[in-house]
Amino acid sequence: MIKPTTRIPISSIILDEDIYPRNGIDLRRVGIFAENIRDGFKFEPIELEPDPDKPGRYRLLDGAHRWSAYKSNGVAEAEAVIKNLDGTNPLLYAAKKAIGPRQLTEDEARDTARRAYNKNPALTSSAIGKAIGRARQTVDSYIADLRAATQMGLDIKIFRMNRLGIPQDRIAKRLGVDQKTIHNHLGKMPVLANFLNTDLSRGFTVAQVAEKHGWTEPMVWSLALEAKEDLERFKELGWGLRTWDLWEWNDCDRRFGDDWPGRIPAQLIAHILYYFSKQTDLILDPMAGGGVTPDTCLALNRRCWAFDMTDRPETRPEIEPCTWTLPDSPDKPDWPITSKGKPDLIIFDPPYFDKKAADYAEKSISDLSKKEYLEFLEAFFALLKRNAKKTTRLAFINADWRDFQNKPAAEESGKGSILIDDYLRILSRTGWQHTHIIQAPMSAQRFSSVVVSAMQKKRILGVTSRYVIILRRTKK
Ligand SMILES: C[S@@+](CC[C@H](N)C(=O)[O-])C[C@H]1O[C@@H](n2cnc3c(N)ncnc32)[C@H](O)[C@@H]1O
Structure with missing residues (x-):
C-alpha cells in the first residue's frame, strides 16, 4: 500500500x-x-x-x-x-x-x-x-532492578489502600491487577512491616525510616503509632489539642498531604477526627485534593475513602477519581461506588465560592455562578444524606464570601455574598441539623503589609473567617 x-x-x-x-x-x-x-x-x-x-x-x-x-x-x-x-x-x-x-x-x-x-x-x-x-530473557536482565522497584511500589500502594479500608475489589480495579495479586501482596505485609518496625525500635525517626524504605511518612506513622490511643498519637505527632471551639493554625503540617491549592492543615482534620469519630471508623472525603484527610486518617487509625476529580494514580492511588455532577433528577443518585459500607463521618472541604477557580481543573465547582454553586451544594448535601447512616456526622468546611476587595466595609451591600446562614439554610432543607460551628480562620499572613495598610486606609474589612460546621442527620 x-x-x-x-x-x-x-x-x-x-x-x-x-x-x-x-x-x-x-x-x-x-x-x-x-x-x-x-x-x-x-x-x-x-x-x-x-x-x-x-x-x-x-x-x-x-x-x-x-x-x-x-x-x-x-x-x-x-x-x-x-x-x-x-x-x-x-x-x-x-x-x-x-x-x-x-x-x-x-x-x-x-x-x-x-x-x-x-x-x-x-x-x-x-x-x-x-x-x-x-530476546525476552535479555530484556528481563536489562530491567530486573526497575521491575523490582515497581513491585515494591505496588506493595506500598496496596498496603496504603488496605490500611485505609478500601475493599480489595476496588484496590484491584484501581491498580489494574487481579484480586489474587492483591491477596498475595497483602500476605507479605507483616514481613515488610517488620523491617520498618525494627528500624523504628533502633531509634531511627519516622522521616528517616520513610526515606530509607521509600514509604510515605503518614504510612510509617500508622505503623509507629499502632495500638496507641488518640491522645498519645496527638502528643507524638506534636499537635497540641485545642479544647475550645476556636481552631487556628498559621501553617499546614507539611508531613501530611501534598502542596495543593486550598490545602487545609492536617491539624484541623485531626481535630475533626478526634472529636467526632473514633479509631477504625470509616471517613469519607468526596473532594480530597492533596490528600490531607487520608494521610491524617493513617496517622489516627481511621479508615478513609477519598475521591477527587483530579486523578493521580501513581502518587495518590487511594484518592479514587470521581467528578461529582448534579444528578438529572433527585431520584438518580450519582454515587461512584457500589461497595457496601456507609461512612461514620464525612469531611467535605469543597473549593470555596469564587476562590482559586484558575487553580482547579475544568468542571471544578469553583467555576460556578453563585446560584449554581448553592444549587450544587444543595443537591450534594441531599446525595450525601441518601448515602449516610442514621448516625453519620457531616463536617462541612467553608468560608464566608464577601466582595470586600475594593470596597469600604460600610459600602458593601451584601448582595452577591455567601455567608454562613446561606449554608445553614440549605443544609437544613436537605435534612442536616448543625450541632457545632467551629471557627477555624484562614491565616492572614498571606496578605502583604502593603496590602494591609492600603485596606486599612480605605476601611476595607477583609475575610479570614472559615468554619467547620458539624451536622447530624435529621429524621425526615
Ligand atoms: C479545597 S480543595 C480540597 C483540599 C483538600 N482538603 C486538601 O487539604 O488538600 C477542593 C477539591 O475539590 C475538587 N473538586 C472541585 N470540583 C469537583 C467536582 N465537581 N468533583 C470532584 N472534585 C471536585 C478539586 O479538584 C479540589 O481538589
Missing part, C-alpha cells in the same frame, strides 16, 4: 532525544547520504509524528540520518509520512524502525528498554524485545 506523504519544512522537524533509540547520529552515514542526495538519489520518505508539546512541530520517528543529510545539503523540505501512533510507545516504534538497517548496540538496546519500561511499567519484556531486536 502506498503511504500518503506530504512535504514538511526541514526547520519544523526536530530530533527528540526522548524517543530516539540511538546514542547519537553516525556522521559517516550522514556523509554518505548527503553525497547520494547531491547525485540525485531519491530516499524513502522519513516518518514523523506531531510533537505533543510543540504545536506546529514534528518529531522524527524514522530517518534521523536522512534528515541530517537534507539539513547539511540545505534542502528546504522533506517528503514525510505523518504517523498517528494511537498509544503505541513512540520510542519503541522508533527503535523498531531503527533496527531495520542496523541493529542497536548493546548500550542502546539496554538504554531503550529501560527508558520504555520506566515510561510504562505495564510493557512486557517480549513486547520491548520485539521492538529492540533482543
